[in-house]
Amino acid sequence: MSASMLPKATRRGLADEAADLVRDAIFAGRIAPGARLREVNLAEELGVSRGSVRDGLAQLEKEGLVRSGWHRSTTVIDVTPRDVQEVYELRAALDRLAATTARRAATEAGLDALDGLIAGMEERARDGASDSELAAADLAFHDQIYHLADNDRLTAAWHTIRSQIRLFHLCRIADAAADYRARVVEEHRKIVDLLRGDDEPALARYAQEHVDIARRVLLATMEEAPS
Structure with missing residues (x-):
C-alpha cells in the first residue's frame, strides 16, 4: 500500500479527518482496492497518532470501505x-x-x-x-x-x-x-x-x-x- 501524497491532517477532529483523507485517497485511486492499510505508515503520513488513525479506520469499516479482523491487517475492500x-x-x-x-x-x-x-x-x-x-x-x-x-x-x-x-x-x-x-x-x-x-x-x-x-x-x- 502506498499512501503517498496524502496531506497532513489539521486539528478538526483527528479521527474524522483521518477517515476523510484516507477515504479521499481511495476514491482518487491513490490507495487501490485490496491494499493493506498500516496504521504506523498512515499516522506518519497524516501527522496524527496511531490512535486517531485506528479510530478513523474504524469509521471506514462501518461504511464497508475497509475490512479488518483479529490478527489480520486492515485492507481496502476488494471489488468482487x-x-x-x-x-x-x-x-x-x-x-x-x-x-x-x-x-x-x-x-x-x-x-x-x-x-x-x-x-x-x-x-x-x-x-x-x-x-x-x-x-x-x-x-x-x-x-x-x-x-x-x-x-x-x-x-x-x-x-x-x-x-x-x-x-x-x-x-x-x-x-x-x-x-x-x-x-x-x-x-x-x-x-x-x-x-x-x-x-x-x-x-x-x-x-x-x-x-x-x-x-x-x-x-x-x-x-x-x-x-
Missing part, C-alpha cells in the same frame, strides 16, 4: 462479483423506496435542485471531467433524492453503503467510461421526469432498473477482465 451483487441488490431496494417516497414529499424547489445537479453533471461530462468528479456528481444527485424523501432511517441505511457504491461506481466508469458518459445525463433526467409525473409504479421500476444497469455493466467488465 459477490460484493457488487450484494451491494447493488440492496441499493436497488433502497433507491426504489427513496424515489417513491420523494415523489410524494418533494417540492418544486427540491425537484428544481435535481435539475440543477443534472445540468452540472452534463457540463462535467461535456468538459471531460475526471471519473472521480463525475462519480461525485452522480452520487450528489442521489443524495438529493434521499434528502427529498425526508426519512431519517432510510437516509441512514443509504449512508451505510454509500462509500462502497462510490468505489464500485469508480470501477464501473474506469472500465466502461464511454458507456457511462453516454448514459449518465439521460438516465438521471428520466428519473426527474418520473418524479414530476403521476406514474409511481413506472418510477419505482425505473429507479431499480437504473441501479441494475450499473450492476450489469460492472459485472460484465469484471468477467471480461484478465485474471
Whole structure:
C-alpha cells in the first residue's frame, strides 16, 4: 500500500479527518482496492497518532470501505462479483423506496435542485471531467433524492453503503467510461421526469432498473477482465 501524497491532517477532529483523507485517497485511486492499510505508515503520513488513525479506520469499516479482523491487517475492500451483487441488490431496494417516497414529499424547489445537479453533471461530462468528479456528481444527485424523501432511517441505511457504491461506481466508469458518459445525463433526467409525473409504479421500476444497469455493466467488465 502506498499512501503517498496524502496531506497532513489539521486539528478538526483527528479521527474524522483521518477517515476523510484516507477515504479521499481511495476514491482518487491513490490507495487501490485490496491494499493493506498500516496504521504506523498512515499516522506518519497524516501527522496524527496511531490512535486517531485506528479510530478513523474504524469509521471506514462501518461504511464497508475497509475490512479488518483479529490478527489480520486492515485492507481496502476488494471489488468482487459477490460484493457488487450484494451491494447493488440492496441499493436497488433502497433507491426504489427513496424515489417513491420523494415523489410524494418533494417540492418544486427540491425537484428544481435535481435539475440543477443534472445540468452540472452534463457540463462535467461535456468538459471531460475526471471519473472521480463525475462519480461525485452522480452520487450528489442521489443524495438529493434521499434528502427529498425526508426519512431519517432510510437516509441512514443509504449512508451505510454509500462509500462502497462510490468505489464500485469508480470501477464501473474506469472500465466502461464511454458507456457511462453516454448514459449518465439521460438516465438521471428520466428519473426527474418520473418524479414530476403521476406514474409511481413506472418510477419505482425505473429507479431499480437504473441501479441494475450499473450492476450489469460492472459485472460484465469484471468477467471480461484478465485474471
